Amino acid sequence: MKSDDINTLIKHRLDQAQTALDDAKFLCEGKRSSQSIVNRAYYAMFYAALALLQKIGMVPSKHTGVISLFDTEFVIKGMFTKELSKDFHKLFEMRQVSDYKSSDEITEKQAEDAIKRAVSFVESIINYIESDNSSS
Numbered sequence: 401m402k403s404d405d406i407n408t409l410i411k412h413r414l415d416q417a418q419t420a421l422d423d424a425k426f427l428c429e430g431k432r433s434s435q436s437i438v439n440r441a442y443y444a445m446f447y448a449a450l451a452l453l454q455k456i457g458m459v460p461s462k463h464t465g466v467i468s469l470f471d472t473e474f475v476i477k478g479m480f481t482k483e484l485s486k487d488f489h490k491l492f493e494m495r496q497v498s499d500y501k502s503s504d505e506i507t508e509k510q511a512e513d514a515i516k517r518a519v520s521f522v523e524s525i526i527n528y529i530e531s532d533n534s535s536s
Contacts, residue, residue, distance in 0.1 A: 467492060490517065
């Protein structure tokens, strides 16, 4: 894939991440379902991670693969904190519970916390990509 095509795809993924974050905030402000808020917050993180992985040419097809590569290629190598990894894992688990286990309820407070974690995650990735682009 050409460099311009990769950059276009990275921008697209970051736009998707921002849209998902905006959706999560909108849902939260409207007192909508915590399940939907967590879903959108998680997907903001997921799309941002896809953008990051696209930079290194490694884009797995499964969510667990994206999380694993984020950890091995960026957290273990010290580019991102373990805290961001924990947040990514936590929101993945919360989304799994809220989407697939009808008996476990996600609270409004948990949904608000999910947004905060997603904002921090997405901002960190955007900052990393922007600083990496400026040094290239």
